[in-house]
Amino acid sequence: MKLNRRLFLGTSAAVAATLSAPMVRADGHGKPRVVVIGGGAGGATAARYIAKDSKGAVDVTLVEPTRTYYTCFFSNLYLGGFKSIDDIGHTYGNLAAAGVNVVHDWAVGVDRDAKTVSLAGGATLSYDKLVLSPGIDFVDGAVPGWDLSAQNAMPHAYKAGSQTELLKAQLAAMPEGGTFAMIAPPNPYRCPPGPYERVSMVAHFLKANNPTAKIIVADPKPKFSKMALFQEGWANHYEGMIDWIGEEFGGGEVSVDPAAMTVTIDGEETKVDVCNVIPAMKAGRIADIAGVTDGNWAPVNAADMSTKADADIYVLGDASQQGDMPKSGFSANSQAKVCANAVRGALTGSKVFPARFSNTCWSLIDTNDGVKVGATYEATPEKIAKVDGFISKTGESSDVRKATYEESEGWYAGITADMFG
């Protein structure tokens, strides 16, 4: 740990030294440039912190196609009826006001030799440092019978927005006593408790609106995040409604037929009314295009989130392969601040402090029944390594669970303010 810290500070000092020689740029532009691709939990935070902390000394451009970012976090609460879609939508006005150039477009190419990014609209951006936080895409063929063209019949709702609204509409339109199926993803994937919080929120909605309906979950995993807490909650609040089929009962042997609305689990075909397919995941495509992935994810150095493949490209959040942190919005936000500190240090010579990471994920099981799991992490030469952690206990009092839920609302307000200003 000591050795690592010294090495890290050593390298950043070296970078600062090379930069103290004036940099000459082809277009005569004086300021160092950072391009951030993806305006989500990782990207928006990184862009905001680099712009804010460098006080205008660094030119920051954020590339994000959508004008309104709908957070995946709390999107399950929208399904459960606890939040409206507007509650989880955020725009980029304050980031622009804080000095970030926000460009609403897709990045389609990265030229690492020329250090440029090309956009779908035809523009080219040059960078000194490039930060990628593109979130996830789905692995082709992960669930036999399903591909992206079937996402309207069988939504994933694992990128929030119109997909989430569609799933909610389908849920509301379910016939009395109908069946809701979820195909859960294999590890590693975005938000480990996410599918199970979703099951809870769907059950909450159905209990009030369609109490004889059933939920089946086909899961390729033998166990899942906060399993004891969810199972206790399901037994307390939704007895007899949820059938979780784990790996040992063939939960991984699944195919779907979106035209017929059937799901086949371990050879047994079932007709369902709604089918939420959450396929296996990989880094957002642009990471692949930039050539910084190895397999499905982009390996990074824990000290500053720079990629193993290219010291001038950083990958944050879900797309990165960093070690022990779960793929969550909290993690992406935490990694973004470490990265912002390192990028600013490298470009302006400002002081670089050692990396510190943390994460907490709250889940809502039913009204005022919130649970959480969290940990702190440090950078080691190999990976981001877990230091210490905690998890809610089964059998906690309703006061504690209510306080936990209220905390999650405070956190939501806090992290979205931290991302978008």
Next chain:
Amino acid sequence: MAMTFARLSMTAAALLLGTMAAAEDLGDPKRGSRLYQECRSCHDVGRNAKNKVGPHLNELFGRPAASVKGFKYSRSLKRQAAGGLEWHVDTLHTFLENPRQMASGTRMSYRGMKAQQDRADLLAYLRQFSDNPANIPEADPTASAVDHDLAPEIPALKGDPDYGEYLSGECTTCHQAAGSDEGIPSIVLWPEDDFVIAMHAYKSKKRAHPVMQMVAGRLGDEEIAALAAYFGALELE
């Protein structure tokens, strides 16, 4: 058979230990009744005790914090109560040593009772008013093993606000920099001392909240001082 025997002897041992600890550590209620002068102006205890400036202190042991009907508690103490705070010997030691250690925004304006022995004597006195002794669980520790004193130099450390600014990134995911107070308390513009005392109370697990115990647990004295300096001087937009 062997099982039953083992269990029986365990219980006996526990009982014995329990009484020994009680005899040793409970403190002197007579002396405690004199020390209670410091509380009397605000708290009633005993028959017909009413709420005054502070709530009555009957049945205090084992009672959830902030639970006396009809008394208007501070938000700060209510939040600790929502987090599961109950009054036992150990939590009372922490609270009476310095009430803000337990609840930064408490309405109890009392500096605190610094000497461990004084607190033990006072608590021995107050225990007499928890009239059903069965209220006091056998397993309840009757004296706290931890040393409650924060080394005097710790609150006096001067923090580096630049380092504090970097470290604050870990906090603003939950605590809004703009000082909003919904669900998670505001921590901006606090007196630095209160901030330091609160952080050390989490670090030493005198405050129960698991997230904050974890967060504070890996901060050193200098880092806490840096954060106190940074948040204490933050300009609100």
